[in-house]
Amino acid sequence: MTDERTYKAELIGPTTVGNAEVIExxxxxxxxxxxxxxxxxxxxxxxxxxxxxxxGTVEPIPYNFVGEVDATPPNVEN
Structure with missing residues (x-):
């Protein structure tokens, strides 16, 4: 590794939200x-x-999409 504290990563798939986005x-x-x-x-x-x-070993390091969870609590009236 390097003396750097961060590295660049590329998010791959499945839709436009987060796809091909490069983050640190x-x-x-x-x-x-x-x-x-x-x-x-x-x-x-x-x-x-x-x-x-x-x-992959060259930045941006690839990350492949594996799943999505809906984190919004259901809105159920009693």
Missing amino acids: LPYVNGAYQDLVELTFEAGGATSVRTWALGE
Whole structure:
């Protein structure tokens, strides 16, 4: 690794939200992060998307989309 505290990562897939976005991430114990979770707000709903470390050694380091969870609590009236 380098003496840098952060590295550039590219989020890959599945839609336009987060796809091909390059972000800066901190190293964790001197290594790349295995998983990246980001929260997105769209249309009044909150979603958490997860990307996993892909294969690649040249920045930006690729992260492949693995899933999405709707984090907005349901609005149910009793």
